[in-house]
Amino acid sequence: MSALAHPRGAGPAWLREGAEAFLSRYAGLRARLPGDALRREAGAAAFRAHGLPGVRDEAWHYTSLRAFAETRFAEPLTPVADCGALMARLPAIAAPRLVFVDGRFRDDLSVVPGQVAVRVGGPAYGALARPEGEPLVALNTMLAEDGATIEVAAGAAGGTLLLASLGTGGPAERPAAFHPRHAVRLAAGASLTLIEVAIGNGAYLHNPVLEISLGAGARLEHLRLQDESHAAFHLSTLYADIAEAATYDSFALVLGGRLSRLDVHARLGGPRATAHLNAAQVLGGSQHGDFTTVVRHDAASCASRQTVKNVLTGRAHGVFQGKIEVARDAQKTDGYQMSQALLLSPDAEINCKPQLEIFADDVKCSHGATVGELDAEQIFYLRSRGIGESTARAMLVRAFLAEALDPISDDAGRAALEAAVEDWWRRQAA
Amino acid sequence: MLEIKGLTAGIDGKPILHGIDLVVPDGEVHAIMGPNGSGKSTLSYVLAGRDGYAVTGGTATFDGHDLLAMAPEQRAVAGVFLAFQYPVELPGVGNANFLRTALNALRRARGEAELDAMQFLKLARAEAKRLSMPEDMLKRNVNVGFSGGEKKRNEVLQMAILRPRLAILDETDSGLDIDALRIVADGVNALRGPTTSALVITHYQRLLDHIVPDRVHVLAGGRIIRSGGPELAHELEAGGYAAVVADAA
Numbered sequence: 001m002s003a004l005a006h007p008r009g010a011g012p013a014w015l016r017e018g019a020e021a022f023l024s025r026y027a028g029l030r031a032r033l034p035g036d037a038l039r040r041e042a043g044a045a046a047f048r049a050h051g052l053p054g055v056r057d058e059a060w061h062y063t064s065l066r067a068f069a070e071t072r073f074a075e076p077l078t079p080v081a082d083c084g085a086l087m088a089r090l091p092a093i094a095a096p097r098l099v100f101v102d103g104r105f106r107d108d109l110s111v112v113p114g115q116v117a118v119r120v121g122g123p124a125y126g127a128l129a130r131p132e133g134e135p136l137v138a139l140n141t142m143l144a145e146d147g148a149t150i151e152v153a154a155g156a157a158g159g160t161l162l163l164a165s166l167g168t169g170g171p172a173e174r175p176a177a178f179h180p181r182h183a184v185r186l187a188a189g190a191s192l193t194l195i196e197v198a199i200g201n202g203a204y205l206h207n208p209v210l211e212i213s214l215g216a217g218a219r220l221e222h223l224r225l226q227d228e229s230h231a232a233f234h235l236s237t238l239y240a241d242i243a244e245a246a247t248y249d250s251f252a253l254v255l256g257g258r259l260s261r262l263d264v265h266a267r268l269g270g271p272r273a274t275a276h277l278n279a280a281q282v283l284g285g286s287q288h289g290d291f292t293t294v295v296r297h298d299a300a301s302c303a304s305r306q307t308v309k310n311v312l313t314g315r316a317h318g319v320f321q322g323k324i325e326v327a328r329d330a331q332k333t334d335g336y337q338m339s340q341a342l343l344l345s346p347d348a349e350i351n352c353k354p355q356l357e358i359f360a361d362d363v364k365c366s367h368g369a370t371v372g373e374l375d376a377e378q379i380f381y382l383r384s385r386g387i388g389e390s391t392a393r394a395m396l397v398r399a400f401l402a403e404a405l406d407p408i409s410d411d412a413g414r415a416a417l418e419a420a421v422e423d424w425w426r427r428q429a430a
Numbered sequence: 431m432l433e434i435k436g437l438t439a440g441i442d443g444k445p446i447l448h449g450i451d452l453v454v455p456d457g458e459v460h461a462i463m464g465p466n467g468s469g470k471s472t473l474s475y476v477l478a479g480r481d482g483y484a485v486t487g488g489t490a491t492f493d494g495h496d497l498l499a500m501a502p503e504q505r506a507v508a509g510v511f512l513a514f515q516y517p518v519e520l521p522g523v524g525n526a527n528f529l530r531t532a533l534n535a536l537r538r539a540r541g542e543a544e545l546d547a548m549q550f551l552k553l554a555r556a557e558a559k560r561l562s563m564p565e566d567m568l569k570r571n572v573n574v575g576f577s578g579g580e581k582k583r584n585e586v587l588q589m590a591i592l593r594p595r596l597a598i599l600d601e602t603d604s605g606l607d608i609d610a611l612r613i614v615a616d617g618v619n620a621l622r623g624p625t626t627s628a629l630v631i632t633h634y635q636r637l638l639d640h641i642v643p644d645r646v647h648v649l650a651g652g653r654i655i656r657s658g659g660p661e662l663a664h665e666l667e668a669g670g671y672a673a674v675v676a677d678a679a
Contacts, residue, residue, distance in 0.1 A: 376481060381518035384478050385532035385588065386506035386539065395531065399522025399571075406522075 011054040018069025019051040025075060026142050033145060035122035043141025046131040053135050062319040062351040063261055063290040068233050073177035073205050075143060076102045080168040083109065089199050090164055091225070091416035097162035102204070103178025104146045116158045116192065117151040123181035124149040126211030128239035134263065136235050140179040140209040147181035150194070154215070158192035160412065167232055169202020177205035184210065186218035186246075193221040193410050199256070203231040210238045214246040216270060221249045223413040225420055228256035230287065237263040244270025244299070251408055253417045254281040254289045255424050261290040268295070268302035268330075275302075280309040280404045282424055283316035290319035297330040297360075304334070309404045310341040311397055312348035313428070323355040326363050333358075335365040342400050343373055344393075394425065431456050431627050432477075432497075432596055437488035438652075439476045446472045448652035449488065454596070459618075459628045461638055461663060464649035465671040470631045471515060473649070474600040477629075478512035479505050492596065506532075507539040509595030513585040513602045520572035525584070528572045529554060529591055536592060557590040560620070561613055578605040586617035597621060597628045603637035615640030635667035650675045 026044055033040060052069055053060040083101055087109060090097070096113030098120070099106045105120040112118055123144035131138035152158035165180065186192055198206055206228060214220055220240075228234045234257040240248045252262055266275045281289040295304045310318035324335045341350040354367040374396050382392035401421055408414040437450040446469045454460050464470050476483050477490060479502035490497045492508055500508065520528065534544040545553065554568055563583055573581050582602055589597055602614055618628055618641050630641055638646070638660065646662040647654045650671065655678035656662065666674060 377518050378520055380480050380502060381514070381520070382528075382532075383502035384480075384506055384512055384514075385528075385592065386503050386535040387532055388503050388535065389501070391531070391535070395523060395528075396520070399520060402522040 011051065011056070014066060015052050015054050015069050018065070019047065021072055022139060022143065023048060029075060029143070033143070035144070036125055039125045040142060040144070043131045043138050047135065047138035047142050050132075050135050050138065059292065059321070062321070062353070063259075063288065065259070068205070068235070068259055071203070071205075071233070072174060074174045075145070076176040076178065079104060079106070083166050083168065086166045086168070086199060086201065090162070090197060091195070091419065093160065093162055093195060093412045093416060095160040095162050095195070095412070097164060098148050099164045099166065100146065100180055101166045102168055102176050103165070103180045103206075105148065113159070113161055115152070115156060116161055117153070119149040120146065123147045124183035125181060126183040126213070126239075128211040128213070128241055129209055129237070134237055136207055136263070137209055137237050140181060140207050140237070143177070143179045144181035144209070145179070147183070150182070150184045150192075152186045152190035152192050154187035155189040158186070158190060160193040160195065160410070163194060163196045165198040165200075165206060165208065167198075167200025167202075167204040167206055167228065169200060169204050169229065169231070172203060175203035175205065177207065179207045179209070182208065182210045184212045184220065186214050186220055188215035189217045190215065191219040193413060194223070195413050195416065196222065196224045197227070198225070198234060199227050200229045200232055202229055204229070205233045205235070208236045210236070212238065212240040212248065214240070214242045214248055216244045216246060218243070218246045219249070220247070221410055221413070222251075223408065223410065223417065224250065224252040224262075225417060226252065226254045226256055226260060226262065227420055228260070230256060230258055230285065232257050234260040236261070238265065240264070240266040240275065242266065242268050242270070242273040242275055245272045246270070247274040249274070249276045250278065251276075251404075251417070252279040252291065253420060254279065254283070254291065255420060257287065257289065259288045261292065264293045266293070266295045266304070268297050268304065269299055271299045271301050273299065273302045275304045277304070277306045278308065278404060280311070280401055281318050282311045282401065282421065283318060284313040284428060286315045288317045290321070292319070292321040294323045294325065295335065296325045296327070297333045297335065298327045300330055301332040302330065302334070304336070306337045307404060308339050309400065310339075310350050311344065311400065312341065312350060313344040315345075315347045317348070318350045320351075321353045321355070322367070323357065324365055326358040326360050326365065328359040330360050331362045333360060333363040333365065335363070337367040339369040340400070341371045342397065343371065344397070432490070432492055432629070434490045435488055437476070437490055438486045439472060439483055440486060441472065441483050445486070446652050447476070450652075450654060452647065452654060454627050454629060456627060457622075457624045458644040459622065459630060459641060461630045461632060461643040461646045462649050463632060463635075463646060463663060463666055465675070466633070468649045469652040470649055471600055474512055474598050474631055477598055478502060478510065503535070506592070507536055511589050511592055511594030511597045513589060513597065513599045515600040515602070515604065517573050517581040517585055519574045521574050523572050525570055525572050526551065526554060526568040529568075529588060532588070533591055554591060557587060561587055561590065561617055563587060579607065579610040582606055583610060583613055586614050589621065590617055593621065595626050597626070599628065599630045601631055601633060603632055603634065611637060612640060635663040638663045648674055650678070
């Protein structure tokens with residue numbers, strides 16, 4: 001089959017043409033791309049078969065990829081030397097760090113950890129990703145150049161590790177595209193705090209896939225800061241497989257990107273496993289941010305918790321799609337999902353779609369959603385104490401976000417996210 | 431200090447105040463008593479500048495300045511403080527941070543140096559102690575999870591820290607047990623002085639046993655129908671509002 005064969009599907013021309021552009025890049029690059037050629041070819045076959053998703057695909061109903069599909073990207077071939085200004089924007093956390101620039105590992109900028117085994121050099125394909133079901137995972141599998149495998153041995157405390165992506169931005173007419181492929185594996189009883197940061201300048205596509213496996217009783221605290229350039233596309237997919245009594249505790253803060261989507265697939269595979277998929281999106285201008293989760297309860301007595309907050313100004317568009325699937329044997333499931341959105345301007349928009357698919361009969365699953373403006377009574381209370389209106393409003397928005405950030409147990413990580421929010425405020429005010 | 435003349439106001443097009451005349455001189459405590467629905471809370475909200483209340487006539491001046499033309503925060507800066515009947519919960523806003531922001535906003539507007547976190551905590555702890563309030567009230571979110579009595583005491587704590595020149599207490603005694611009532615009264619009495627005044631809005635006479643007013647006004651049907659000394663409160667307690675309202679009619 002030719003790499004230029006037309007993808008199936010009756011989507012609009014721009015969608016087909018966008019997919020074809022990636023396939024033709026792949027045709028030119030594939031001889032040079034490292035790693036498992038069979039996996040890569042399987043990814044390409046899936047991408048060829050399904051193409052890019054359109055708004056008629058149920059999972060993409062609220063997020064149009066049009067602007068992305070109409071952009072012609074180039075996979076960068078030469079590494080960028082100077083990243084000083086971007087490096088300075090990374091959170092000041094005293095921890096080992098793995099730094100990727102335009103999707104490639106940079107030894108010179110990284111500090112490789114002691115307690116954690118790290119392998120780099122080529123994509124870290126794992127067993128969890130499903131390119132046939134996720135078009136952007138297929139795209140990643142097809143074009144991935146690099147990635148890290150991060151492993152913590154049984155019972156070991158891995159400490160804190162920073163995983164950073166720096167996008168340097170290509171020429172405006174041909175932005176860079178990079179598709180890093182990472183794997184994190186915690187053996188039984190191991191622990192790790194992973195702080196993932198994505199920042200950049202100018203236009204680019206960052207399309208990472210991260211596959212996380214947690215052994216029995218393992219614990220991963222995963223803090224994610226998506227603070228990409230406002231001209232960038234951030235389309236990430238994460239898979240987490242959580243074994244018996246293991247905990248995946250994640251919080252994603254989305255501030256950046258022109259078009260952003262965080263897809264999270266978490267599977268609670270053993271009894272008493274726990275997943276927290278919390279997020280806050282703070283968006284302005286014409287930013288679009290989509291947080292989509294699928295939590296699958298495959299074992300009994302597992303708990304999943306999701307609190308997702310959106311603060312939207314300008315013409316920003318926020319999306320939260322949360323699906324909870326409970327298998328027949330997953331009795332005593334405890335699933336909770338809450339979406340809270342604060343719309344600070346009349347043109348801001350939020351779409352929230354909860355979905356519950358329950359096949360067991362002894363479960364507790366709840367979901368809720370609130371959408372609102374700032375509370376007039378709260379504003380008056382603050383003003384009646386002498387606090388000016390704009391300060392009062394800012395205090396209440398911060399308070400709304402503080403409720404999301406306060407429960408983060410890792411102090412350094414929480415401080416980094418709080419600093420990023422404060423930075424966002426300064427940029428808004430400027 | 432406060433001069434209200436012929437004040438008429440309403441909400442959603444419904445008139446509630448039908449011409450209030452009231453003068454509270456420097457250093458005096460005045461009580462406003464009245465049955466439910468007489469306009470007591472409307473008067474306090476209009477004086478504090480809450481949105482949604484339309485002033486349709488009359489004037490209210492504070493030290494000669496047009497109070498009704500000021501934004502709520504400007505009134506606070508001028509020295510007006512409303513202790514809310516139903517204090518508002520602010521999830522995610524720490525009480526200490528809230529109070530410090532408010533105090534520094536007032537100090538800044540008055541050209542005074544702002545207090546840093548340590549200076550503020552020292553002040554706030556001392557005031558909390560004086561009001562027999564647990565110190566952890568400063569660490570909690572504003573009014574979140576507070577009992578009714580704790581919310582009212584938190585209003586008095588704010589008042590003690592912000593030191594207004596005119597304190598308006600809107601049914602601050604409602605829902606308080608006798609110990610809390612005494613704490614609230616002590617807080618108000620501590621503020622009394624030749625240049626500070628208070629307007630104590632209450633349904634019952636019992637708060638006025640602890641905060642002895644210079645004048646008592648009876649508000650009914652959106653008008654002050656009778657004024658007198660502290661003995662008027664006792665008369666109301668003995669005979670009820672009905673008799674006074676009927677006399678005035």
